[in-house]
Amino acid sequence: MLNRRTLLTATAGALAAPAVARAQETPGVTASEIRIGNTMPYSGPASAYGSIGRSHQHFFRMINDQGGIAGRKINFITYDDGYSPPKTVEQTRRLVEQDKVAFLFNPLGTASNSAILRYVNQRKVPHLFLSTGADKWGNYQDTPWTIGWQPSYRTEAQIYMKHMLEQRPNAKLALLYQNDDFGKDYVTGVRDILGSRFDSIVRTVSHEATDPTIDSQVVSLQSSGADVLLTATTPKFAAQTIRRVADVGWKPLHYLTNVSISVGTVMEPAGPERGIGIITSAYLKDPTDPGWANDAGMNQWRAFMQKYIPDGDMKDGSFPFAFGVASTLMQVLKQCEGNFSRESIMRQAANIKALEVPTLLPGILVNTAPDNFHPIRHMQLQKWSGTTWERFGGVIEGAKV
């Protein structure tokens, strides 16, 4: 019976035949094309991040307009996973087995990527520069085909601790974290820096994503007598925390995960004046920061936006993020020098040396090595002034662990 699958197989076979004849072994790579796969939440609760995928589609169109890479055009295939891990698995299998992509680039979501981690590593498909800050993507020993991009939550926590010890060597720390992979990365990062002192100076309290409020947690942390607070939780709870901490008259030195620093969804709901002095971190240039009005890197990004995504929201930080991560990928493909086997792509992904990326803060470089799968390990701190986040101090490096 002729159904869709047999038809697809037959077509795929017919299309693949000439490539096989030239002994081209990497799926998705022909003399004229490289196929790249991606999943994104274009629908569902995280659909705001869909602009990252949208940016990539236009970015690769720009690359193709400029002649492609090593004589090949990029065919970027991106599917909606609705931010639902089972769907990510389904779409990833479709990308790998039907579309036969050469590798996966920048799929979004910690849970989504966790769901496909085993599959891609078993099949040895490069799984490059994921859109998630979990630390586990840097585990080059167990998952050598997976590599992250942005600074991990663990690195971020290390940076806050370095700053805290410098400011208040005798600090007592209260750590509020969401009880999942995301929140626990911060606990690990704090432990990396404090080591054996952890138990004597840190009071940790967790909350569940299903908890209606964190009031009880704030009461516990405040009554522990801590003078520093690190809040590692998602936007809604971060806003609740900032408000409650101010209302109970607790005035700790407050570090806040950069996952929850949106002005519109965290700082304003919490009350902008309540958050004054809160410290967080950054690694990307903020498109709304007037300091970058004449910055060469940001001008490059703005030129891209103007030509390819003229209706894109220039305030949406997802666009500079996407531009930065796609630029990093282009460096990898360039370094491959025409050898696009999966091994070669992975080798070059782990061989980036001090790469300057247009949308990263000055002094923050991308570095990878066979034993370093954490491409970005530096951040700069910034403080809430009541209206904006203001960067201060130099770039701080995470701990070497």
Add this chain to the structure above:
Amino acid sequence: MDGFAHQIIAGIATGGIYASVALALVMIYQATHHVNFAQGEMATLSTFIAWSMVEAGIPYWLAFLGTVVVSFIIGVLVERLLMRPVQNAPVLTHVGVFIGLLLIVGNMTGWIFGYTTKVFPSPFASSGPLMGGLVSAHELGSTAVTLVVLILVFLFFRYTSLGLAMRAAAYNPRSARLVGIRVGWMLALGWGLAAAIGAVAGMMVAPVVFLDPTMMTGILLYAFAGALIGGIDNPLGAVIGGFAVGVLENLAGAYVVGTELKLTVALAIIIGVLVVRPSGLLGRVVTSRV
């Protein structure tokens, strides 16, 4: 010891939230003898409707009233369009409809209004934090609103003939029909009232926990535990139960089982009550002859 007292105060404040949602659960149970799993999602949708009105510049109390009316109509429509066709179907079918409703309403809310956290205004002027910042003027105000709703519900069921007819329709539809009560409309009315009370609860909760489409997901479980402690058919019991769960949850989370198991405490309460005293503390024991 200071921390202990603060945990109790914070627990009472959170308990007020549970109490208002528990009241909506009791309402629909009294009117239909079902527990509507989509109650929370429907209340969230109502709150978003109120939010849109306030954003459009309508004064708060007018928006409040408008939302209650719109929610009442939505509740009636849901009963007429979705529940009525399956009214004689087994309980499992109803559960299926409730869960479907939960998913549809929840996702529809996200689709229409987006998933980003929104600020919902409070009608109670903030005179600054009270009781060491643990209770806000809004939390006191919303507790007062919950108590007012409680009294209204009590008076309605106890002293009006419509309330009596509704109770009759829920307890014994056949006999009710024989004495001339329009059972179908009584059920629809019950849904409408429950949706309206849910809307009030949503509008009281949103300023505290911030408004997003998943606002009620966690709250509903605690509210359910509260309603069961008090007795699922007793409004006063539900309110007391709500406050009790708020305090118990905080104390257990802070001193006994740890914050990881706070939700488990609510589930344990639900199971415990169902096993030991299914009618709750204030509920009536109903025996039916078969």
